[in-house]
Structure formats: C-alpha cells, structure tokens
Amino acid sequence: MPDESESSAAASQLKEWFDEARHRAIARELAAITAKFKEEVFLRTVLEGLESRSLMQRVHQCALAVDAALPGSFQQKVAVLRKLAPRLGHAFVSIFLCDFVATFGRDEFDFSMEALSFFTTFGSAEFAVRPFIAADQARALKIMRRWAGDADEHVRRLASEGSRPRLPWGMRLTSLVRDPAPTIPILEALKDDDAIYVRKSVANHLNDITKDHPDFVLQLLEGWDLGRPHLRWIAKHACRTLIKRGHPRALKLFGFGKKAEITATLQAAPASLSLGERLTLAASITSTAGEAQRLVVDYVIHYVKAGGAAFEKVFKWTETDLPPRASLNLAKTQVIRDFTTRRHYSGTHRVDLQINGQRVAQSQFVLR
Structure with a gap:
C-alpha cells in the first residue's frame, strides 16, 4: 500500500475509475450476460449522489447496486458475477465484486471464501476477506493457510495481505493486533515465494506487526537466514518503521547498531517558504573513524500543529558504507504541500539529521 502522500493522490485518482461511464459499461456487460438484469435500477442506484462519494464508498455502492438489480439468491448472483469478472478488464474496478461477497455473503462462509479466492485473481479481495476473519478467525485462517499453497500468486498474496492486522484502507483486525501469532504459519509458508508481489506482502504484514510487537518480529527474523538476499530484503522492508x-535491536540486525563516529551538518533552504514550494536539504557527513562504517541516514521534520505544538515524521534518505576518514555530501528535495492525512501550519519547523538512530545535526525552516 502507498505512503501518506501517495495514498491521498491515489485515492483521488482511483475514485475517477468509478465514474458514470464506467458504471454504464458495467451495466452493459451485465445486461449482455443475463436478460434478468435490471439496468435502470443499477444505474439509478450508482449514479444518484455519485459525485459526493469517496473511493471506497463508490466501490461499495456498486456492490449495493448489483444486489438491487440482479434477481435470485446470493449464490445465483455470484454465478453471474463470475461471468462478469473477466469482462471488466480493470483490476481495481473489479474490487466491487469482492465487496459484494463481503456485504451479502457472510452467512455462507465457505462458499464466500471460495468466491473471494476466485475474484481476487481479477481484483484483490484483501479488504473483503477481513469481515470473515473477524467473524471466525480460526476458520478463516485455516482456509487462508491453504491459499498460501495455491498455484495462483494472487491467491497466495491474499493469504498474507488479507490477514494483515493494520491493512491501510481496510478494517483493523483487533484480535490479530493483540496477538499476531496465528498468521505466522502463513508468512513462513510464503517467505520463499517465487513472486516478489507475494514476498512484499509478507514484508508489509510483518511491518504491521512491528507497530505493536517489535520484539516478536525481531525474534522471528533473527531466526531467518538473512544471508539469503530475498529473506534479507523481506526482513529489512519489514523493519523499515523500526529503523526509522x-x-x-532492529538497527543491530542490519549492521547499523554502532553509534556513528562522524561529524555532520544539515542545511535547510530556503530559510522561509510558502505552502507548495520546494524545500532542499543538504547534509555533509565526515567519518572520524579508522574503519569503514555502515550508516543508515534519515531526516526528521517536526511539523507544526494547529495549536503550536509539533509532531515529527521520519523520512528515509539513504544507506551507505562510509570509508574511514571519508566524507559524504547528500541532497534531498521535498515539496511542502497538504495531504488529506496532513495539513501544514505556519511556524518554525525543525529538521533533524538522523544517522543509525541518533540525531546528529539539525536545521530549520519557516513556513509562511
């Protein structure tokens, strides 16, 4: 899933994939599949109030409209949607098929879980499977452990992605937030998967767990053979929040455990800027050690809040092996703009340079 800036932009872009033209195209396909489809009912249900709906509201409303416009039982409607799925030709739009199952199929657990494993190959069921986990975690995870051995990588990924405790945009799985152990057999089964698509989900799942149980994840990763490149990549991606x-313990696992022997400066420019303008950071780092050092370099912006206090956000900069007595100059630019997840306020914003987890230099800029 995207970070906060990408998430805001992505939601706005994806929302337009559920526009009037898209809904009319879906209606035409359903009408071609079955003469029983009530096209006018579907279009009225999805188009009234369309502009005011958010991305996920549009996904859900499309599922509601399908239910209103298709006669028959839940299983009969799913049979029609199975025929529709390959005709949509759009992975994200196909998510409404999964939403339909999550909304109307909770009383038919096994049938619905099988339907989700089918629909996820057209558009991910990572959001739709979560109500089933919440309703009967043991039953759902038993099925998902089977999915981890499926021939289709989309189904295998669903086993990991759908059971993430803190999936962005998805309902939080509070039981797994409290105790993540039940999903570990799934992650262990998938950590050597051939598909990077699946391995990245394993890393993101573990990163979710680090937010509540960091030592639990670190103990697991310390038992992996991190000399194998794909496992080291998963482990490092899983620990990205901890490293920031x-x-x-996370720094030590990847060779960043020693306090950096360096001198450093940081300069933020311009000293004063307005919303929408670009901030440039320049760092100079010089080794004072007689041997090479592994360094993970981040920067931290202390954003001013509405009441005048500040909150900090850590941004990844780079990793490097710095030779003895050597120097390194770094530059980074970032546009200061509002997101749906973060608003900016006037005031002095401190910026820290962080190396191997230690704050080693600082600067500031004034946002007008």
Whole structure:
C-alpha cells in the first residue's frame, strides 16, 4: 500500500475509475450476460449522489447496486458475477465484486471464501476477506493457510495481505493486533515465494506487526537466514518503521547498531517558504573513524500543529558504507504541500539529521 502522500493522490485518482461511464459499461456487460438484469435500477442506484462519494464508498455502492438489480439468491448472483469478472478488464474496478461477497455473503462462509479466492485473481479481495476473519478467525485462517499453497500468486498474496492486522484502507483486525501469532504459519509458508508481489506482502504484514510487537518480529527474523538476499530484503522492508524510529535491536540486525563516529551538518533552504514550494536539504557527513562504517541516514521534520505544538515524521534518505576518514555530501528535495492525512501550519519547523538512530545535526525552516 502507498505512503501518506501517495495514498491521498491515489485515492483521488482511483475514485475517477468509478465514474458514470464506467458504471454504464458495467451495466452493459451485465445486461449482455443475463436478460434478468435490471439496468435502470443499477444505474439509478450508482449514479444518484455519485459525485459526493469517496473511493471506497463508490466501490461499495456498486456492490449495493448489483444486489438491487440482479434477481435470485446470493449464490445465483455470484454465478453471474463470475461471468462478469473477466469482462471488466480493470483490476481495481473489479474490487466491487469482492465487496459484494463481503456485504451479502457472510452467512455462507465457505462458499464466500471460495468466491473471494476466485475474484481476487481479477481484483484483490484483501479488504473483503477481513469481515470473515473477524467473524471466525480460526476458520478463516485455516482456509487462508491453504491459499498460501495455491498455484495462483494472487491467491497466495491474499493469504498474507488479507490477514494483515493494520491493512491501510481496510478494517483493523483487533484480535490479530493483540496477538499476531496465528498468521505466522502463513508468512513462513510464503517467505520463499517465487513472486516478489507475494514476498512484499509478507514484508508489509510483518511491518504491521512491528507497530505493536517489535520484539516478536525481531525474534522471528533473527531466526531467518538473512544471508539469503530475498529473506534479507523481506526482513529489512519489514523493519523499515523500526529503523526509522532508531530501534536498537532492529538497527543491530542490519549492521547499523554502532553509534556513528562522524561529524555532520544539515542545511535547510530556503530559510522561509510558502505552502507548495520546494524545500532542499543538504547534509555533509565526515567519518572520524579508522574503519569503514555502515550508516543508515534519515531526516526528521517536526511539523507544526494547529495549536503550536509539533509532531515529527521520519523520512528515509539513504544507506551507505562510509570509508574511514571519508566524507559524504547528500541532497534531498521535498515539496511542502497538504495531504488529506496532513495539513501544514505556519511556524518554525525543525529538521533533524538522523544517522543509525541518533540525531546528529539539525536545521530549520519557516513556513509562511
């Protein structure tokens, strides 16, 4: 899933994939599949109030409209949607098929889980499977452990992605937030998967767990053979939040555990800027050590809040092996703009340079 800036932009872009033209195209396909489809009912249900709906509201409304316009039982409607799925030709739009199952199929657990494993190959069922996990975690995870051995990588990924405790845009699985152990057999089964698509989901799942149980994840990863490149990549991606936070055990796991022997400066420019303008950061780092050092370099912006206090956000900069007595100059630019997840306020914003989890230099800029 995207970070906060990407998430805001993505939601706005994806929303337009559920525009009037798209809904009319879906209606035409359904009418071609079955003469029983009530096209006028479908279009009225999805088009009234369309502009005011968010991305996920549009996905859900499309599922509601299908239910209103298709006669028959839940299983009969799913049979029609199975025929529709390959005709949609759009992975994200196809998510409404999964939403339909999640909304209307909770009383038919096994049938619905099988339907989700089919629909996920057209558009991910990662959101739709979560109500089934919440309703009967043991039953759902038993099925998902089977999915981890499926021939289709989309189904295998669903086993990991759908059971993430804190999936962005998805309902939180509070039981798995409290105790993540039940999903570990799924992740262990998938950590050597041939598809990077699946392995990335394993890493993101583990990163979710680090937010509540960092030592649980680190103990697991310390038992992996991190000399194998794909496992090291998963582990590092899984620990990205911990590394940004300067977690000592996570830093040590990847060779960043020693305090950096360096001198450093940081300069933010311009000293004063307005919303929408570009901030440039320049860092100079010089080794004072007689041997090479592994360094993970991040920067931290202390954003001013509405009441005048500040909250900090850590951004990844780079990783490097710095030779003895050598120097390194870095530059980074970032546009200061509002997102749906973060508004900016006037005031002095501190910026820290963080190396191996330690704050080693600082600068500031004034946002007008």
